Amino acid sequence: MKNFFESAKPFHAALVLAQSKIQPITETQEVPTVDVLGRVLASEIVSPKDLPGFARSGMDGYAVHSLDTQGASSQRPIELKVMGRAEMGQDPASLPKLENGQAMEIGTGGPLPPGADAIVILEETERISDSRVKIFSSISTGIHVIVPDEDFKKGEQIYMTGHRIRPVDIGALLALGYTRVNVFRRLKVGVISTGDELVPAETQPKPGQIREINSHILKAQLTELGAQAQLFGIVRDDRSALLKTVQRALDETDFVLLSGGSSVGAKDLTEQVLGELGQIYIHGLHMKPGKPTIFALCSNKPVVGLPGNPVSSAVVFAKFVAPLIMKSAGALTSLALRRERGTLHEEIKSVRGRTDFVPVVLHFEGESPQIERVKGHTTNISTLAKAEGLLYIEPDSEGFSQGDVVWFEIW
Incomplete structure (x- = not known):
């Protein structure tokens, strides 16, 4: 346990390190413009003519x-x-x-x-x-x-390679006459859930069992990013079975996510398996939630071990994994959660040196939203259901006082 805590890296430094190990995909395909929402351009877009083209x-x-x-x-x-x-x-x-x-x-x-x-x-x-x-x-x-070229000038660069297509971009492309565009193929991401206590979500759990939901949350998050998720099911806490499943995921996808087993308990096998298959660069983040996160390269493909707790898994994906997914997909920039300002309804403490993402609810009173921590234990699934935003606490801060006006991210 001592080595794990000592090896934990600052959140931002870890993200930079992980991004430096990512090699974007290079395979491309031509897709009808009306179908490119969320896709990443594989070549720049230049205006072929003046637009509107007449005064x-x-x-x-x-x-x-x-x-x-x-x-x-x-x-x-x-x-x-x-x-x-x-x-x-x-x-x-x-x-x-x-x-x-x-x-x-x-x-x-x-x-x-x-x-x-x-x-x-x-x-x-x-x-x-x-x-x-x-x-x-x-x-x-x-x-x-x-004037004829007031909107777009002939030869003007409109979008760079790596631009992720938004709804408004589809209109601009069609206005310029681009009915098909060259994009990177969709990133394939394998998702593996681990744990003896897990049963499929459609199964009635017995005492001591819980429904496996992380893979479905991760699949939805990946879909929002334009990636193609492939679920490899539930793997029991068995080294051989996990090794075999991870190897299969590496063979069939570009990027692998493992949910659960990333800590240092007797049944936490992710570090052991990834160490056998490749090189671990990160085990532990100075981040809450999400401390036991792992980042490795196996067969030159990125692998992230996520905490098994659904709240931690979802937050780590949004803040740590999503930028890695976007770079792997060829995107120039990662997607950011929309930021707003609000007033804290209560004091929220943190620990200096740790980056915190606190699930919060919003109450609209007066000119700015009132922000309040989600009640209950932070590992509760109800936290995910109730949270409307994430309060970001920087590592050089010990938290905020009641009445502070702060930035939060819409969840």
Whole structure:
């Protein structure tokens, strides 16, 4: 036990060390753009053309020669001849060229007719007949005009290799004409649960048994990251059986997660098995929850041993494993939980030198959320069900006082 506690690494240093050992996958595939949500780009995206590709109006009003409006004011308006209306979706080449003294009615997004160089907004005009309009302001060239390359310029880099596709990115890609894109294949992650006390979730537990839920939580977390989870079932506390299952997972997947058996008890076999199959770089994090976490490379593939407690497993995945998964998948950056500020409803203590992630619930009163620690033992499954956020306590802090305004992460 002494060696385990002495070898524990600071959370951030351990994360940097683990990331340095990760080699991203390189295999790629071409996928329809409408199906690439959450996938990681395997090549950069460059705009093949100017977008929108034609000059258009940014406001409702009248397209004009800006010089025709010089000197116009509310006291001394000028009159222009109206040459029709530029409709949304109309080919600019089909519109008549505006000559001096002419204007054309136009809506937001409408194509700018040839000869026009500015837009007078509707509020600065008065239509006095079907063919005449008064202009009450003097404008300069380019006012309220969206130029052909204002959105995207031809040759402009839009996304770098390693960018993870968001919903809005799908729209941008389609707008640029990308109906298919090159992405890294999905990362395959093997998930193994260990423990004599575990039974499948659909089984009625006998006294002394518990339903195995960690693999299903981990699968859901992996799915959110765009990875493909492969469950290898429950392995009893037997070295030979665990060794065989881990080897199979290494043969069939890119990354392996073991739930349970990562501490130093008599039945905690993860360290022993991983030591036989590869090299252990980390055993123990100065982190709560999640101290007995293991990181190793086996067959040059990352393997993480997670605590068996569901709360610890879920938190360690979110804060330690997720960045490793994203790097393995070829992503430039890891996903971060959304951060918000709130006021502590109670004092929450920590230990200097340890990074804490405290499950909290939120109460919305006044201008900022009130934050309160989830009641009950931190290892209870109910903690997962009730937690709405994680309060982050840095290792150089001994906690927070009641009334402190702090950052927390939406869980």
